[in-house]
Amino acid sequence: MMSTHRRRLFAGAVAGAVAAVIVTSCGTTTPSAGAGAPASTAPAGAPGTVPLVVYSSEGHDGPVTKAFTTATGIPVNLVDDSTGPLLTKVAAEKNNPQWGLLWCDGDTAFAALDQQGELMPYTTATTLTAAGQALVPPDHSYVPTSTTVMAALIYNGARATRVPTSYQDLLGPDYRGQIGMNDPSQSGPTFPFIAGLMNQLGGQDNGVAAGEDYLRKLKDNGLHVFPTNGDTLHALETGQITYGLIQSSAATGEVTTAPRSANFDPKVVYLPQSTLLPAVIGIDKAAPAAVQDEAKKFVEFVLSPAGQHAMQTGDPTGDSLYWPIVPGVNPLPALPPLPGNYQKIDPYFWGPREGEINTFFDTTIK
Incomplete structure (x- = not known):
């Protein structure tokens, strides 16, 4: 399983899929078991049990699916890939879906699938935190399982002369040529960040125009654009930039794994307002009833103490570094408290605008 740094690659070939399903993507990973390969060699369930096909881009999905099979006896075929290729598969399979459950970061993709009538509404029996409840769509077409935020501002404390307290600070001369961010056409979490920035700058009425104006000013102040989290972090480590905006x-x-030196001391701050970026599960509306029942059990397992344990131990320096939305489950010790001034953007408003916003970024900011 690749690290979180590399899991966020969103292949350029996915542009067609974005246009087809109007999505936000999240991660990249090399398939751990190959398309359709079993995620577990645990014994199959009762005679007649059909495998649950899980399309997922979560770094901890392998351990979670194995734990699910062990707990329930339900076999799982895990297709582990980046969100972009997975959504390309979903789009290509629209008339003959091969998946039973889709699990990725970013709810705008699921809002698009819901608008196309491809998701089965399901209300979890698990009570969620206030942050979790805010991520549940009105029609319950998908289920949030955890959240990260976009963006964190990571900076090199060994070089930084100032620490910003707002996005407006980044437009000042002290930050000229020192800021890096990811390319939203390649890094899935970056579009929700840009949408969240637009949302706080001008809301749904004027956010796109206000956000475009801000990004132009940021470019004029020497913004560097890198493909993905890993590239932005490499630029931070090698001194090309001092500040980075990433997941x-x-x-x-x-911060947890990088060696410290006299020249590199990574630190993180959260500028107002951080945008919630949930991991989300959707169930295929066209799947057989038996598969849908298995998918419901998977949702409940993921939100159970055993499922949360598997999530938190499955990728401890990557996707396990999330804020739980299940009461009584604590984040891993490396995480600070969830930023209190977070915002939740409307995926049904911003998702359909991803193509035009990414095109603006490609043609004007990069």
């Missing part, structure tokens, strides 16, 4: 799990993983 919270990647930033926390860097």
